[in-house]
Amino acid sequence: MISLAIPELGSWEGKIFVGILGFSWATYMWEEYLAYRQRRVYKENVIPPKELKNIMERETYDKARAYSLDKSKFGLVEGAFNQILSTGIMVYGGFPALWAASGQFIQWLGFSPEAEIPQTVAFVCIGSLLNNILSLPWSAYYTFKVEQKHGFNKQTPGFFIKDKFKKFVVSQVIASPVVAGLVYIIKAGGDYFFVYLWGFTMVVVMFFMTVYPDYIAPLFDKYEPLPEGELKSRIEELAAQIEFPLTKLYVVEGSKRSAHSNAYFYGFFKNKRIVLYDTLLEEYTPLNEKEGEKEEKETENKEKKKTGCNTDEVLAVLGHELGHWKLNHVLKGIIISQVNLLLVFSVFGSLYKYSPLYNAFGFHHSQPAFIGLIIVMQFVFAPYNEILQFLLTMFSRHNEFQADAFAKELNHATNLISALIKLNEDNLGFPVYDPLFSAWHLSHPPILERIRALEEKKKE
Ligand SMILES: [Zn+2]
Numbered sequence: 001m002i003s004l005a006i007p008e009l010g011s012w013e014g015k016i017f018v019g020i021l022g023f024s025w026a027t028y029m030w031e032e033y034l035a036y037r038q039r040r041v042y043k044e045n046v047i048p049p050k051e052l053k054n055i056m057e058r059e060t061y062d063k064a065r066a067y068s069l070d071k072s073k074f075g076l077v078e079g080a081f082n083q084i085l086s087t088g089i090m091v092y093g094g095f096p097a098l099w100a101a102s103g104q105f106i107q108w109l110g111f112s113p114e115a116e117i118p119q120t121v122a123f124v125c126i127g128s129l130l131n132n133i134l135s136l137p138w139s140a141y142y143t144f145k146v147e148q149k150h151g152f153n154k155q156t157p158g159f160f161i162k163d164k165f166k167k168f169v170v171s172q173v174i175a176s177p178v179v180a181g182l183v184y185i186i187k188a189g190g191d192y193f194f195v196y197l198w199g200f201t202m203v204v205v206m207f208f209m210t211v212y213p214d215y216i217a218p219l220f221d222k223y224e225p226l227p228e229g230e231l232k233s234r235i236e237e238l239a240a241q242i243e244f245p246l247t248k249l250y251v252v253e254g255s256k257r258s259a260h261s262n263a264y265f266y267g268f269f270k271n272k273r274i275v276l277y278d279t280l281l282e283e284y285t286p287l288n289e290k291e292g293e294k295e296e297k298e299t300e301n302k303e304k305k306k307t308g309c310n311t312d313e314v315l316a317v318l319g320h321e322l323g324h325w326k327l328n329h330v331l332k333g334i335i336i337s338q339v340n341l342l343l344v345f346s347v348f349g350s351l352y353k354y355s356p357l358y359n360a361f362g363f364h365h366s367q368p369a370f371i372g373l374i375i376v377m378q379f380v381f382a383p384y385n386e387i388l389q390f391l392l393t394m395f396s397r398h399n400e401f402q403a404d405a406f407a408k409e410l411n412h413a414t415n416l417i418s419a420l421i422k423l424n425e426d427n428l429g430f431p432v433y434d435p436l437f438s439a440w441h442l443s444h445p446p447i448l449e450r451i452r453a454l455e456e457k458k459k460e
Contacts, residue, residue, distance in 0.1 A: 004091060028083045035437070042072065057425075061431075074141070116187070120179055124179050128172065181200055185197050202338060238318060250273060250276070251278050279426070319416065351380070404450055
């Protein structure tokens, strides 16, 4: 039976309930307002602004505009659905219902009804399964309608389903022991359990950062060493020049998923790797195109525009990426997130026995540790998370300018500008932004601002 699970509004739990739901709707309206402002920019800028003259052809501009509008409209409908869904879950007591169902499930498996760790693991698995089922149609529509229409989708329905399924299984295998560990520590850690909780998450994060590239990422995508040649030797030169401890250079078959392109590096201490998307490289036949198809494609390509960057431009992009390393942006990010976690966990440490918090979510008879953790991290901290996210976005934009300046110091400014232009074109990025939307959402500065900053730097 489905019945309302709204607490009595005058009580503490009622106030918490209203506060949390109210804040959720306030942020939703704010996000929609920003999205509406940005949509207006797409609609109104039918003719490209003058400053784009040398940056985008008219045809690409029109395509980028159409693509952005479609994405924005999709986001509008999906966002409304999710907001109504999450409100429904709160109002109808979705969390306690799922918790009870998980309890029945583990009893059926033979566990005692008091066994909180197995119940929590079941809760996370079933919850994630439901979440996946509910988001599947949206994800499928986005991939096969929106991305497909604009020429980005490279997935077949078979790949899509298999990929989703694999992701679900792998994330359950990873999440289950972690969740079990968290609950165990909260229960057994005594007064200062939050310190152990913090240490535990730090170890878990480090562990997965170490094993992910070698053992988890290859389950989903094909990584091949970058073939010997000019590009490889020049990347090695660049790494040596700035003392980047490069150990491996990979190309990942991003082209199997989409035509969007990227590059990144990862690894600890003296063991760093660089990964290039095959879609980033102009002179690279996507790994997933078979030999026969290749010839076909080559004749086809003569008519079609080339995508990706040439060797100089790829080096400029890497100059930027390695700037993030040289300037300690990654380390700073890890430190910020660890300090933040310690703060969140210590607040959780003082709140986790506070029963109105559980009552507000319909947990009247039990106070499961993991539920408390979700309530505090996700709901009590919601306003704080919004502010933190905004500051991190600002921080990221600042770092992007710094990394661009670093690439310029390596004499890559001109190539970086042309790479930015090409990548923006390949990815159909729309170059005009509403200032408020841009300030709130963009982790990378708009392309025009980056080019302007690079041009300024070149003059110095
Ligand atoms: Zn960057």
